[in-house]
Amino acid sequence: MINVSGLKKYYYKSRTFLGGGTDVVKAVDGVSFSVAKGETFGLVGESGSGKSTIAKLLTGIVKPDSGDINIGGDLDIVFQDPYSSLNPCMNVKNIIGESLYIRKVKKDEIEKRIKDILSLVRLEHSVLKKYPHQFSGGERQRIAIARAIVRFPAIVILDEPVSSLDVSIQAGILNLLKDLQDKMGLTYLFISHDLRVVEFMSDHIGVMKDGRLVEIAGSAEIYEDPKHEYTKHLLSSIPRL
Amino acid sequence: MNFRILFGSIIIASMALAAIFAPSIAGQDPLKTDLSGGECLKAPSLKHLMGTDNLGRDVFSRMAYGTRVSLSVGFIAVFISLILGVVFGAVSGYFGGWVDNIIMRTVEIVYCFPTLFLIMIIITFMGPSMINVMIVIGLTSWPGLARLVRAEFLSLRERDFVLAAKVQGVSNLRIIFRHVLPNALGPVFVSATLSVGTAILSESSLSFLGLGVQIPTPSWGNILSSGRNYMDYAWWLTLFPGMAILLTVLSFNLIGESLREYFDPRLVGRGN
Numbered sequence: 001m002i003n004v005s006g007l008k009k010y011y012y013k014s015r016t017f018l019g020g021g022t023d024v025v026k027a028v029d030g031v032s033f034s035v036a037k038g039e040t041f042g043l044v045g046e047s048g049s050g051k052s053t054i055a056k057l058l059t060g061i062v063k064p065d066s067g068d069i070n071i072g073g074d075l076d077i078v079f080q081d082p083y084s085s086l087n088p089c090m091n092v093k094n095i096i097g098e099s100l101y102i103r104k105v106k107k108d109e110i111e112k113r114i115k116d117i118l119s120l121v122r123l124e125h126s127v128l129k130k131y132p133h134q135f136s137g138g139e140r141q142r143i144a145i146a147r148a149i150v151r152f153p154a155i156v157i158l159d160e161p162v163s164s165l166d167v168s169i170q171a172g173i174l175n176l177l178k179d180l181q182d183k184m185g186l187t188y189l190f191i192s193h194d195l196r197v198v199e200f201m202s203d204h205i206g207v208m209k210d211g212r213l214v215e216i217a218g219s220a221e222i223y224e225d226p227k228h229e230y231t232k233h234l235l236s237s238i239p240r241l
Numbered sequence: 242m243n244f245r246i247l248f249g250s251i252i253i254a255s256m257a258l259a260a261i262f263a264p265s266i267a268g269q270d271p272l273k274t275d276l277s278g279g280e281c282l283k284a285p286s287l288k289h290l291m292g293t294d295n296l297g298r299d300v301f302s303r304m305a306y307g308t309r310v311s312l313s314v315g316f317i318a319v320f321i322s323l324i325l326g327v328v329f330g331a332v333s334g335y336f337g338g339w340v341d342n343i344i345m346r347t348v349e350i351v352y353c354f355p356t357l358f359l360i361m362i363i364i365t366f367m368g369p370s371m372i373n374v375m376i377v378i379g380l381t382s383w384p385g386l387a388r389l390v391r392a393e394f395l396s397l398r399e400r401d402f403v404l405a406a407k408v409q410g411v412s413n414l415r416i417i418f419r420h421v422l423p424n425a426l427g428p429v430f431v432s433a434t435l436s437v438g439t440a441i442l443s444e445s446s447l448s449f450l451g452l453g454v455q456i457p458t459p460s461w462g463n464i465l466s467s468g469r470n471y472m473d474y475a476w477w478l479t480l481f482p483g484m485a486i487l488l489t490v491l492s493f494n495l496i497g498e499s500l501r502e503y504f505d506p507r508l509v510g511r512g513n
Contacts, residue, residue, distance in 0.1 A: 059408045077408050085401035089423035098419075099409040147405070 001155060001187045002035040002058070007067035009053055027053040028064070029211035035204075037072070037154075040181065040188040042202030042219065044195050044234070050211040051191045055159045058189065073154025073187075076147075080160035082140035086132040092143055093128040099151045113150055120183070121146045121176060138169035142176070149180060155187045162197060174201060195234055199223060207231045246499045249492035256489055260308040267302035271459050274298055282475045292477040294467060303459035304481055310448075310460040311489065314375050315441040321379025322386055322440075323433050329383065330390025331417055335398055345391070348384040356381050357446060364452045371454045374447055378440050389432050393425035427504035431497055438493035445486050461486050 009028040014021070028050045035041040043051045056062040058069060059077055076099075079085040086095055093114060094101075100110045115125055121142040132140060141161060148156050158177065162170040174197065181188060190201045198205055198219075205222050207215045207230060215228040226232045259266060275281075275297030285292045291300035333344040351359075360377050367373045397403060398421060406416050447453030448462025456463050461482040468478025 056404075059404075061404055061407055075408070077405060079401040079405065081401060085405055087402040087406075087420050087424070090419070098406070098411065102409075102411055102415065144405075147409075151409075 001037045001039075001072045002033075002041070002189065003068075003070040004034065004054075004058075005032040005068050007031045007054070007057060007069065008065045009050075009057060009062065010065055026050075026211045028057065031067075031208075031211070031213050033206055033213060033216060035187055035189065037187055038181070038185050039203045040190050040201050042190045042192065042198035042205040043208055044192060044198045044205060045208030046193060049208040051193075051208055052159055053211075054208075055157050055189070055191055058157060071155065074151065075155040075157065076149065076151070076153040077157040077159060078141070078144050078148050078161045081164050082137055082144050083132075083164075085144050086140055088132055091129055091131055095132070095143060096147045096150050099147070103151070114146075117146045117150045120149075120180060137165050138173065141165060141173055145173075145176070145180070149184065149186070152184065153186070155189065157189045157191070159191045160193070161190075163192065163194065170197070177201070195238055207234065243499050245495040249494075249496040249499075252488050252492040253496070256308050256312060256485075256492075259305050260312050263305040263309055267299070267305045269299040269302045271298060271302040271306045272457050282471060282478075284475075285477050291481045292475070294464070294475075294478055295471060300464065300477060300481060303464055304461070304485060307459045307461045307464060307482065308485070310371060310454050310458070311441050311444060311486075314371065314378065314444040315437040315489075315493075317375045318378035318382065318440040318444075319433050319436045321376065322383040322436060323429070325379070325383035326386025327390050327422070327429065330387035331394055331422065333387065334391035334394025335413070335417055335421065337395075341391070344387065348387055351381065351384045357443060360443060360447065361450070361452055364447065369447070369452045369455055371458070371460075374444055374453045378443050382436055382440065386429065386432055386436070389428055390425060393428060394421055397421045397424055428501075431501040431504060434493055434500060435497035438490040438497070441493070442486065442490050445482075 007028050008026075008030055011025040011027055012022045013025070031050075031054065033041065043054065045051050053062065055077065057064050058071065059075060090098075096114050096117065097110045100113060105113070114128070118125055118127070123139065123142055123146070127135070127139075127143075132143070135143065145161075161177070162173050165173065177188070178201070180186060188201070190198060192198045199222075202219045205217060205219050206213045207222070207228065209230050215222070215226070215231050217227070222231060223235070226235055275293070277297070280293060280297035281295055283289055283293045283297075289299050289301060291304060294300055294303070329344050329348075333341045359381050363377045363381070364373060367377065394417075403416060403420050406420050411420075444453055444460070445462035445465070448460040449466040451463075451466070453462055454460035456467070465479055465482040465486075468475065468482070472479055
């Protein structure tokens with residue numbers, strides 16, 4: 001469903017005002033992986049390791065310097081911060097319905113789809129006329145998820161979808177995401193810095209460091225038998241419960 | 242309620258009423274001269290609330306009609322500059338690159354000239370009239386707004402909800418009007434309110450200099466101008482139009498400043 005090979009994206013910034021030399025930031029430096037239909041691929045790594053750049057490259061917001069991206073269907077995204085990912089000037093109905101509206105779906109069909117999706121993400125139908133500031137972080141993230149799945153995309157990119165939420169709410173959102181995947185056959189690219197969350201969600205896990213994928217393995221394998229030094233380091237830094 | 246908003250709104254509301262109902266409250270024809278003995282340069286009385294001018298015209302009536310000129314020039318000029326400022330600022334901030342470069346260099350060039358001087362030059366070519374004054378003030382005052390709108394767009398276009406819209410395939414035009422512009426309107430609205438005061442002041446200056454509304458049509462600027470020859474013994478000819486200009490511009494500034502603090506509390510106590 002997703003096939004990425006040799007993906008590269010460098011950022012350049014001039015070191016001085018007059019351009020006396022440039023620093024190169026290798027955000028993504030030769031990354032290849034593939035994700036099968038209905039599967040979750042987890043990308044884990046510290047901040048600055050290039051995880052989010054991969055998300056932006058897949059959506060097409062950012063163009064790669066080189067490499068190939070093959071995507072077998074519609075794609076949508078859920079961002080980390082539900083406070084900046086929902087337009088404060090639009091009500092829930094317009095936020096969720098926009099992608100259908102611009103595709104000229106009929107009005108009553110849009111209405112019906114929005115209501116179906118709201119039930120799926122477990123929100124009341126009464127939220128339609130409300131604005132984002134009237135909701136809690138967890139509810140906002142449910143709205144963002146509803147927006148992402150309303151046009152039945154094949155793939156959803158989840159860019160740290162629970163990192164900014166209270167721990168007590170995280171589990172609810174993660175279970176909801178798994179549920180939706182089962183019901184709708186979604187393919188997920190799940191990005192997080194939290195190895196435990198990634199392990200819970202993913203079928204396969206890719207470990208990123210400085211723009212490279214240092215290890216790709218099945219989610220159970222990586223826990224039991226980490227190959228790369230960095231993976232071992234990440235695992236050892238998880239607090240034991 | 243905020244004292245400044247209350248004060249400003251009362252003044253502007255009464256000015257607006259005066260402008261709308263000018264014919265009924267004026268009581269007398271603002272253009273009717275009365276040169277028969279003793280009707281010229283009369284001090285304020287019950288018959289002439291603000292006295293009469295050197296041609297025996299009722300100053301109160303002229304002031305009432307002048308309110309129409311000032312307010313309509315203020316609002317229409319700002320409306321023109323708002324449209325230009327929002328369009329250029331939005332395009333500049335949203336698309337960036339060479340488009341941004343061209344628009345911003347143009348803005349800087351316009352900024353190089355003192356605005357009133359620029360307006361006077363253009364008016365000299367176009368000929369003085371109320372319509373031309375509105376257009377020219379509008380055409381010369383958009384650069385500040387364009388910069389403001391551009392700055393808002395620059396920060397808003399990186400927000401996640403804009404990226405989400407892009408991912409969903411929403412068109413640039415729709416993103417600009419549905420997602421970015423509504424979130425940029427607060428500061429734009431503040432700046433527009435302040436500009437109304439400036440535009441009214443520019444119109445008065447132009448009319449004072451004879452480049453604005455042409456006599457005998459009354460405007461605060463030309464009433465003030467015709468009164469300056471008689472300043473030593475007919476104070477009412479300069480005091481009333483001067484006060485009207487002062488109060489109106491002050492009111493727009495007070496409202497603008499309060500709105501600014503409402504939209505951005507961090508700015509309290511700081512200069513512009």
